[in-house]
Amino acid sequence: GEDVEQSLFLSVREGDSSVINCTYTDSSSTYLYWYKQEPGAGLQLLTYIFSNMDMKQDQRLTVLLNKKDKHLSLRIADTQTGDSAIYFCAEVPGGYQKVTFGTGTKLQVIP
Amino acid sequence: EAQVTQNPRYLITVTGKKLTVTCSQNMNHEYMSWYRQDPGLGLRQIYYSMNVEVTDKGDVPEGYKVSRKEKRNFPLILESPSPNQTSLYFCAIGGASGSTDTQYFGPGTRLTVL
Numbered sequence: 001g002e003d004v005e006q007s008l009f010l011s012v013r014e015g016d017s018s019v020i021n022c023t024y025t026d027s028s029s030t031y032l033y034w035y036k037q038e039p040g041a042g043l044q045l046l047t048y049i050f051s052n053m054d055m056k057q058d059q060r061l062t063v064l065l066n067k068k069d070k071h072l073s074l075r076i077a078d079t080q081t082g083d084s085a086i087y088f089c090a091e092v093p094g095g096y097q098k099v100t101f102g103t104g105t106k107l108q109v110i111p
Numbered sequence: 112e113a114q115v116t117q118n119p120r121y122l123i124t125v126t127g128k129k130l131t132v133t134c135s136q137n138m139n140h141e142y143m144s145w146y147r148q149d150p151g152l153g154l155r156q157i158y159y160s161m162n163v164e165v166t167d168k169g170d171v172p173e174g175y176k177v178s179r180k181e182k183r184n185f186p187l188i189l190e191s192p193s194p195n196q197t198s199l200y201f202c203a204i205g206g207a208s209g210s211t212d213t214q215y216f217g218p219g220t221r222l223t224v225l
Binding site: 004006008033041042043044045088090099100101102103104 | 151152153154155156170203214216217218
């Protein structure tokens with residue numbers, strides 16, 4: 001079945017860039033998503049990328065997709081303390097109707 | 112504004128006592144799903160529903176049931192809860208395959224089974 005993996009923890013200093021990585025196994029994935037979960041809250045969709053794209057930029061967020069290596073990354077420029085949260089990548093395999101989430105990366109921003 | 116309501120938000124129960132966690136939406140979305148979130152495992156899909164009377168198993172359906180008798184409601188039923196079902200549960204609407212629909216999540220239900 002599908003498997004989506006992320007490192008569990010990342011710590012960065014305020015103002016630096018954060019890079020959160022994700023690997024997936026299903027090569028037929030059509031959409032790949034990044035979600036943010038703040039403490040005590042549900043998940044909020046941050047951005048997504050379609051599988052025929054290599055990069056997508058949205059303000060401070062840059063998503064890179066390497067289909068050959070099945071690797072997805074989320075770069076947050078000028079990381080702020082308000083960016084502290086758990087970040088989940090998720091994939092939607094082609095032909096399926098379910099979303100598979102990664103294990104989540106907890107981002108800690110040090111002032 | 113999209114609203115996904117879950118009840119209860121917190122529940123402590125004992126092994127074997129049937130319970131239902133309700134989920135309702137105000138967006139008329141066809142696609143609804145249930146997830147459980149556990150430390151180090153991320154979110155895992157329990158069940159999903161493409162439309163009224165259409166439900167299917169996700170990755171971890173064992174020990175759970177769902178029903179979709181009407182579009183706005185998608186309750187999660189634990190017929191005989193066990194301690195390994197202690198978790199944080201999220202209902203979500205939207206976000207079906209091949210769609211850029213935003214998936215909206217409910218606030219979560221924290222369940223403890225003793």
